[in-house]
Each structure stands twice: as structure tokens, then as C-alpha cells.
Amino acid sequence: MVRTDHVCWSRRNGYRLPKNPEKAIAGTAFDAALGRELHEVIQEAKRMANQIRQSSDLWDLEHYLTQRRKEIDRKYDYRYSQLTDVLGRLLYENRLSEEELRGLREDKMESIRSFAKFLREGAA
């Protein structure tokens, strides 16, 4: 089965506002980025489907969906232990703004920025 349900981070991690405001901020940012990325894939899938003229276009759409699903599954790791790296990557990919992380402790922000920087340097 290829089906994946992208349940939001907050629900997976079962936190409740305002019990842990830091987790709430991180979870909200994670969910917002995931929602935007899924929206992007939905728009692209609709656009590609609309343009299908022949069978190769059909299998191009399938290939695109498989690739994006695997990429999203890999990227949006729900484990709390991975959160710094996940948010750092989203920052690096401009899928998240620092603004959305406002309220996190400075040491956590440092780890997130540092991972984003690491990825930027690796790509350069």
C-alpha cells in the first residue's frame, strides 16, 4: 500500500496548548510547512492531470506523486527528537520563516539555524 496519512504533528505528539508553549510553537510551524507543501503538490497534480494527452503523461504524473510522497515522508519526521533538524531543513528550503519559530528558546533556535547553515554549505 502506498497510502500515507499526513496527520498533523500536534495530533501525533498529543500536546495541548498552553501546557508546553515551545512544543506548541514548533508543532504549529511544522504543520504549517507541511500543509503548504501538500497544497503545492495538490496544485501541481491537478495541473499535470489537466495537461494529460497521452499515456506517458499519465505515468509522469504517477512518478511525480511517488517521488513527492517519499520525499515528504522522509522530510517531515514526527519524532520530537528530530524536530531541530526538521525545522532547520524547512528553514533552509524556505518553507518556513524564522518569524514562525518566534518564542522558541534561543539555544533551540541556534540548533535550528545551525542545521540550516550546514545544509546551505553542503549545497554550495
Next chain:
Amino acid sequence: MVRTDHVCWSRRNGYRLPKNPEKAIAGTAFDAALGRELHEVIQEAKRMANQIRQSSDLWDLEHYLTQRRKEIDRKYDYRYSQLTDVLGRLLYENRLSEEELRGLREDKMESIRSFAKFLREGAA
């Protein structure tokens, strides 16, 4: 890679009309059924894409495409040795009419009908 090119039977088997009229009839019928089935998948993919509201709909579309691609790859076997079974199955699935096979030798038609009957009885 999941991409598959559904090149028509005639091109794969390189026959030329009217050198072998039987192969021409069989190849034309094969291509017509394949074309209709691909058209059906294209229409359904467009319909599904149009209805996408959330991410699960997206992965349902991917799953549908993967299943149909595998099924089509299995069903439309291009080898001449498999042609009787392929046409028999298409007849059984009502994807082909006997009318489209008119001109084949009676013994070949018998093999095709016999395979269609075998599948019908297996399904009953």
C-alpha cells in the same frame, strides 16, 4: 523508474500491412483495446485529480495509477506467442468485440474464444 511507454503492438512487432493480414487484424484489435483502456485511465485520473481536497486523495490517485499501470503492463503482453490469450482476455473483459477480430482464421478464433470461456468459468 515507473515510466512505461505503451508503444502500439504493430510497431513493436514490426509487421507491415498487407504482408500478413492476420497479424495486421490482431495487432489493430490489440492496439484499439489498449488505446481505449488508456483513455479510460486518463479520464479517471483527470476526474480524481479534479476532486482532490486533501492529501489522502492525492495518494489515492497515486495508488490508482500504480495499480492500473501494473495491470496494463501485465495484460497487454506484446509477444506474438501470447496473442491468443491476450485477445481472449480482452474478449472476456468486453474490451474487444468479436467483430474486431473478423478475418482471423477459424482455428485462431476458436483458441481466443476458448480462453475467454475459460476465464468466464473461472470467475463464475
